[in-house]
Amino acid sequence: MAELTFYTNPQSRGQIIRWMLEEVGAPYETVVLDYATTLKGAEYLAINPMGKVPAIVHDGKVVTECAAICAYLADAFPEAGLAPPVNDRAEYYRWLFFAAGPVEAAFTNKALKVEVSPEQQRMVGYGTFETAIHAVEKMLEGRAYVTGSFSAADLYLGSELGFMMRFGMLQAGPATTAYVERLTSRDAYKRAAEIDAAAAKELAPAE
The missing domain is CATH 1.20.1050.10 (Glutathione S-transferase Yfyf (Class Pi); Chain A, domain 2)
Known part of the structure; x- marks a missing residue:
């Protein structure tokens, strides 16, 4: 099984890739990054020196930039039918x-x-x-x-x-x-929105 890790913050353009991943339907692991800490930490900067999300790592290969990730995932998982011939x-x-x-x-x-x-x-x-x-x-x-x-x-x-x-x-x-x-x-959009809403709630500071 291919290894696919998704780096994101639920209040970012990562929402686009969350939706794409839900459309693809392949299993993936999510790493949620916080703007104030982990997003600029050394571990993530080793993946994306820009310190920006989203990013994916698929079978050891890093892909950043939303359009590039969408195009890559459509080609990597052709069975999802997300790219024309x-x-x-x-x-x-x-x-x-x-x-x-x-x-x-x-x-x-x-x-x-x-x-x-x-x-x-x-x-x-x-x-x-x-x-x-x-x-x-x-x-x-x-x-x-x-x-x-x-x-x-x-x-x-x-x-x-x-x-x-x-x-x-x-x-x-x-x-x-x-x-x-x-x-x-x-349906994939709705699932992605629910997942990100829940993740944003977990990141929110306690009142």
């Missing part, structure tokens, strides 16, 4: 990494209240927040998923969109709203 992955790769690049950068800068001037828009991969989101919403019109069926690209993109909607950073159109609702109704 290799010769049909153009849209899959395009939107998985569009979410990890332009969308991630756009919403991070928006959260930090970083204003990009018109002159600077050519220097940033997303142009403007509105441009990046419009591209996603245009893609989602008339389709249930990025490809013909649910994949790791949907899981990652849907996680990003859902986060922004939950915190009032995105006033989503009908197609995007329906897309996120479709994804978050999945």
Whole structure:
């Protein structure tokens, strides 16, 4: 049996990978790290020198970065059906990494209240927040998923969109709203959310 260890904090982007692992269905061990202590400890820094979560170790191999972990797990566990056939992955790769690049950068800068001037828009991969989101919403019109069926690209993109909607950073159109609702109704998403909620409760300081 393959050894798979998941390093996370339940109040982090690790929620994306928890969901992915629940979709994969393979057994895994969870190591919950605390922001104030173990996340910056020597043991974890030996795995990820950035001191960031999530990360996985699978059969002794370290993978970090959410999109990379999603792509890796989809390939490592093909029986879960989370990636299209290799010769049909153009849209899959395009939107998985569009979410990890332009969308991630756009919403991070928006959260930090970083204003990009018109002159600077050519220097940033997303142009403007509105441009990046419009591209996603245009893609989602008339389709249930990025490809013909649910994949790791949907899981990652849907996680990003859902986060922004939950915190009032995105006033989503009908197609995007329906897309996120479709994804978050999945059993694996609900299991992952319950697990992380319980883990966050355990980490919370006693009152």
